[in-house]
Structure formats: structure tokens, C-alpha cells
Amino acid sequence: MSHLDDTILLHKRRGRTARRRTILAAMRNTTQEIRGKVVRDKTYDKFIDWLRQHNFPKTKMVLAEFPETGRGMMATGDIEPGEIIVSVPKKFLICNETLQKEYGQHPLTMHQLLALHICFLKRDSNSWWKPYIDLLPSHFNTMPVKYPKILADRLPTSLKGEVSQQMKRLESDYTTASRFLKSRNKNEFITYKEYEWAWLCGTEHLQFTKRLRISDKQQQTNNKNFLIMLNTRCIHMSTIDATAKGGNIAMAILLDFLNHSCNAKIESGFNVRTQCFEIRTLTPYKTGEQIFINYGPHDNLAILREYGFIIPDQNDFNFVSLDKEIWTLFDEMETARDSQLKKEILQKEGDYSIKKHEISFRLLSALRLLAIDGSHSRVALDQRYFDWRDTILGETDIISQDNERRVLIMLKSLCERVIESSDNEKTRLMEISSQDMIKYNIHNYALTFVKQIWRETEEIARMTILDIEQKLGEMI
Ligand SMILES: C[S@@+](CC[C@H](N)C(=O)[O-])C[C@H]1O[C@@H](n2cnc3c(N)ncnc32)[C@H](O)[C@@H]1O
The missing domain is CATH 3.90.1410.10 (set domain protein methyltransferase, domain 1)
Structure with a gap:
């Protein structure tokens, strides 16, 4: 009988919560007790x-x-x-x-x-x-x-x-x-x-x-x-x-x-x-x-x-970089001139990423810039340029409730793209056959690691969507 079974029997007559706690503690101990095998050669x-x-x-x-x-x-x-x-x-x-x-x-x-x-x-x-x-x-x-x-x-x-x-x-x-x-x-x-x-x-x-x-x-x-x-x-x-x-x-x-x-x-x-x-x-x-x-x-x-390895369980440092996605969005949503000006203000290099329950400041700034209308008249453009820059410098934080909502909706759509491409990558990884593994000398762990990277990417995007939906709900 395992150590876990022993513990459960010993505490059989106690209440449900106490039993649950004991089982969890025993599981933790059992995990700790996964010992290695001493190398002898x-x-x-x-x-x-x-x-x-x-x-x-x-x-x-x-x-x-x-x-x-x-x-x-x-x-x-x-x-x-x-x-x-x-x-x-x-x-x-x-x-x-x-x-x-x-x-x-x-x-x-x-x-x-x-x-x-x-x-x-x-x-x-x-x-x-x-x-x-x-x-x-x-x-x-x-x-x-x-x-x-x-x-x-x-x-x-x-x-x-x-x-x-x-x-x-x-x-x-x-x-x-x-x-x-x-x-x-x-x-x-x-x-x-x-x-x-x-x-x-x-x-x-x-x-x-x-x-x-x-x-x-x-x-x-x-x-x-x-x-x-x-x-x-x-x-x-x-x-x-x-x-x-x-x-x-x-x-x-x-x-x-x-x-x-x-x-x-x-x-x-x-x-x-x-x-x-x-x-x-x-x-x-x-x-x-x-x-x-x-x-x-x-x-x-x-x-x-x-x-050449990854942390299999929780790694709090994991994040998803949205560099590529954010610049694609700029090109899709802006006129060439506005896109160019806004990118200049942002200076492109930076941390455009999401993490579990965290959105980087740069990413939010970029989305806030996108949420502000561009203008085709020269005079108005000059004024807007300063408004945009103030947004990036954090001087104008929340432009308006309406714009903040737009920011969240755009971020949600970026996350949906991330989920779609993660799904796509996972499918392509499933197509790597055991013959391919032998032919190209692919290490089993290497394939497992790449699959996990995409699972984690997707999980972060899904969690961000949940946070966004909650925030949007609170705005109404
Ligand atoms: C400094 S060596 C550690 C000793 C190494 N495991 C060995 O057998 O020689 C670093 C390498 O160990 C492996 N490694 C280190 N930490 C690991 C972990 N937490 N999980 C899996 N592999 C790990 C990785 O292959 C890494 O490149």
C-alpha cells in the first residue's frame, strides 16, 4: 500500500475538509519523494x-x-x-x-x-x-x-x-x-x-x-x-x-x-x-x-x-510577445502616413507582450495610439501628433471610456489571432510522424517542448481574453 493510501486510512474518520487537506498534504509529500536513481557506472x-x-x-x-x-x-x-x-x-x-x-x-x-x-x-x-x-x-x-x-x-x-x-x-x-x-x-x-x-x-x-x-x-x-x-x-x-x-x-x-x-x-x-x-x-x-x-x-x-529544456509546470516568467501582431494591426487600421508617424513615436523596439493577468505598458500604449483617430488635415495632424506622444509618455493615460473599450476589443482580437496560430502550429506539429522523427533525428523531448510552448502561448492568450471580458463587463 502506498504512503498516500496509509495516510487516507489513518484519517478515515475525520471530517471531509480535514480529509481533503490530508490527502493534498500527502500528495505533496509523495511528489517530493519522487527520488532519483544514483548513477553507478x-x-x-x-x-x-x-x-x-x-x-x-x-x-x-x-x-x-x-x-x-x-x-x-x-x-x-x-x-x-x-x-x-x-x-x-x-x-x-x-x-x-x-x-x-x-x-x-x-x-x-x-x-x-x-x-x-x-x-x-x-x-x-x-x-x-x-x-x-x-x-x-x-x-x-x-x-x-x-x-x-x-x-x-x-x-x-x-x-x-x-x-x-x-x-x-x-x-x-x-x-x-x-x-x-x-x-x-x-x-x-x-x-x-x-x-x-x-x-x-x-x-x-x-x-x-x-x-x-x-x-x-x-x-x-x-x-x-x-x-x-x-x-x-x-x-x-x-x-x-x-x-x-x-x-x-x-x-x-x-x-x-x-x-x-x-x-x-x-x-x-x-x-x-x-x-x-x-x-x-x-x-x-x-x-x-x-x-x-x-x-x-x-x-x-x-x-x-x-x-534545451523547459519548466513543465508553472513558470511565472512566461509571456507572449505580440510584436508581429501589433505592427500588422497598425498596417491594417491606419493610413500609411498615420501608421508611419505613430510607429515613429512608439520607436518600435520595446516590450509588446502579455503575461498571465498582465499586459505590458508598451502594448497598452500602442493600442491606445491605435484607438485615437488619425487625421488627414495637416493642421489637425500636428496637434494630434502631440496628443499621441502624450499618450505614449503616459501623460494622457485613459483617453476616454470609449477608447479604452476599443483598446480592449483590439487586444481581444490580437489574442484570438494568437489562439488561431497556436492551434495551427499544434496541428502542424501533430503531422510530424514517427518516421520523420527517425529520418531527421528529432529528439522526443524536443517535439514535446515545442508542443508545450504553443500550449502555454494559447493559455496566456485565453486568460487575457477572460480578463478583457471581465473588464469590458465592468465598463457597461
Ligand atoms: C549545467 S547542466 C546540468 C546538468 C545536466 N543535466 C547533465 O546531465 O549534465 C545544464 C543542462 O541540464 C539540463 N537541465 C537543467 N535544469 C533542468 C531542469 N530543471 N529540467 C530538465 N533539464 C534540466 C539542460 O539540458 C541544461 O542544458
Whole structure:
């Protein structure tokens, strides 16, 4: 009999509400008790021996497979808030200093050179780092940058653009790294495939500022002490190193096996006194639970792009960008001249998005602009221009009840378009057959993730419609 059944029986004679509470509590406990399976294989044993031989500080963590998140770290003892969970000595960091010793002066960014270095470590069967390199993932097929066209075409427009920038960066980094290699030794070369794998071990965050809502950016600033700037497997060193071009990143052994949770609170940084990169958890863990760190306040599109997974349940950072839809509406509703003028005032770039129970200020401003009539007479147009600008600056907030109603109706129609296109995308995703999955080497999770992205998009649009209908009802 399960733990849940036991609890129900024990409380059989109590009232209905008490019973319900007990069942819910038991369910929560049961969920927490979904434990992982400790990894036991030769590769991991060799890695542990290697850490021991080289005096890696003891931890209360062991590598394990978890049903929900895949491979991660399990607590081998209770962990109190404030405890250091991992302390990585400098000699276990592949950082700028390591690379400078190996390559001397070089024209590459940290990420370009680190990727090159990892390619060589991977090839070298006698490398000191071999026990660690052998444990790295064999592929990154859940990351959109690796999706075949048939799946990449189904990504939301904003993500498609970002992924294509990532791809261009990867290609140009490969060219630069290969050129550097040739300049050192004409006969040395690396293949694109080798470089791609190594590059993805430490994908550099490109500056996709629009992927973080302004309110979430604020949260990132407030919470920056409780998370760790992590690329796929690389940390950002907080110490300033003027010689590290393009961001001072490093591969830090062992801590790169920690998975992400939005709820994890940690403090991290390089401790000059101990000469170790340390992570301290502010969240407690019980023996057998998975230990998490926090990669940052990312919505699921950003997590998918940077790390190749998504948060399956509630991710409060999720939002739907309506950039494309709002500009289409401008073109449909305005004369070319008014549309152009209004777009100039809005300066196009910005956060035009909806989130659960939240509409961005920019989106509301854009809709308020659309709700104000244009004019074809020159004199009137000048006055209107200032009225429009005041709306954007927030000086004229609610133009009139009538206009506010129009704003809500337009937003509702945008949400309906989003639902329609989400439905369409979901249908197209269902058409990807099991033969296609094999033919194009599509990872099962990759398909699941893209389907979930569209479900979440649709859910946010539906919730916004419900909020709009309520507001419209209150206006009457
Ligand atoms: C720093 S590594 C963590 C260790 C990694 N799971 C491994 O097996 O080596 C980051 C990668 O772990 C995976 N990951 C991290 N957090 C996750 C989560 N909450 N759910 C699923 N996968 C996660 C993603 O593939 C991500 O790119």
C-alpha cells in the first residue's frame, strides 16, 4: 500500500475538509519523494576517483537520474540553508588563466577559445581532464539550434530569429577558431561537428534583451545575488579579468551537474581566500532530494534556447510577445502616413507582450495610439501628433471610456489571432510522424517542448481574453 493510501486510512474518520487537506498534504509529500536513481557506472566511478585523488573538497552530492529532470545532483545528507554545497578549487576551473597558459596571446573570445580547447580535450585520451570530459552529454539535440528545419519552422517567430542569430554566431566562431588554429600550425584542424558540440557545452548568452520583460529584468536585478549566471555548462566568473575577451566564463567541474529550479536560492562566487568557486544554498534539502541552483528568471522560450529544456509546470516568467501582431494591426487600421508617424513615436523596439493577468505598458500604449483617430488635415495632424506622444509618455493615460473599450476589443482580437496560430502550429506539429522523427533525428523531448510552448502561448492568450471580458463587463 502506498504512503498516500496509509495516510487516507489513518484519517478515515475525520471530517471531509480535514480529509481533503490530508490527502493534498500527502500528495505533496509523495511528489517530493519522487527520488532519483544514483548513477553507478565505470565512467562516473573513474570521475569520483579522479576527484578524490586530486583532493576535490567533499560534497553531500551524488550524480543521479531523476524522472522529471534527467541527470542531476542528489543530496546524500540533509543540507541546511547557508551550507556550501560545492566548492570548486581553481585547478578544477577551465578559465582564462588555464587557456592563456596553453595558448599564450590570442585574438579569440573566451567562448571561442574554450570551445576549441574542449575539442582538443575530447580528442586526447591521455588528458588530465579525461574523467570529466567523458561525463559530458553526448549531444545537445533538445536545443533549438540543433533542430532540423521541419521542427525549427514550428518555433515562435521571435525564437526563430534568436536561434538564427545563435547559429550565425556559431558558424562565425568556428571560422575564427579554425583560422587561429591554422595560424599556429598549418596541419591542425577541427571539424564543424566537433566544434559545435564543444561550443554548445558553454553557449554564450547573446544579448536578447527583449526576451526578458521589464518587470522580470527588475526582478533579476533584485535577485541577482540568489542565482548563478550559467551558460549551458559554464559559469560567469565575477572576478574581473581584463584579458578575457567577450565575458569571463569558465567551466567549473561538478557544479555543472546541477539542474535549474526557479525556486532555488543560492549565493555563488569566487572566494579569493579559499581560491575556490563556491555555491552556498539558501534552500534546505533532505537526503535523497535533488539539489538545484537557479540559472535566472527565464521564460520557457529563453530556457529552451539557452539550455534545451523547459519548466513543465508553472513558470511565472512566461509571456507572449505580440510584436508581429501589433505592427500588422497598425498596417491594417491606419493610413500609411498615420501608421508611419505613430510607429515613429512608439520607436518600435520595446516590450509588446502579455503575461498571465498582465499586459505590458508598451502594448497598452500602442493600442491606445491605435484607438485615437488619425487625421488627414495637416493642421489637425500636428496637434494630434502631440496628443499621441502624450499618450505614449503616459501623460494622457485613459483617453476616454470609449477608447479604452476599443483598446480592449483590439487586444481581444490580437489574442484570438494568437489562439488561431497556436492551434495551427499544434496541428502542424501533430503531422510530424514517427518516421520523420527517425529520418531527421528529432529528439522526443524536443517535439514535446515545442508542443508545450504553443500550449502555454494559447493559455496566456485565453486568460487575457477572460480578463478583457471581465473588464469590458465592468465598463457597461
Ligand atoms: C549545467 S547542466 C546540468 C546538468 C545536466 N543535466 C547533465 O546531465 O549534465 C545544464 C543542462 O541540464 C539540463 N537541465 C537543467 N535544469 C533542468 C531542469 N530543471 N529540467 C530538465 N533539464 C534540466 C539542460 O539540458 C541544461 O542544458
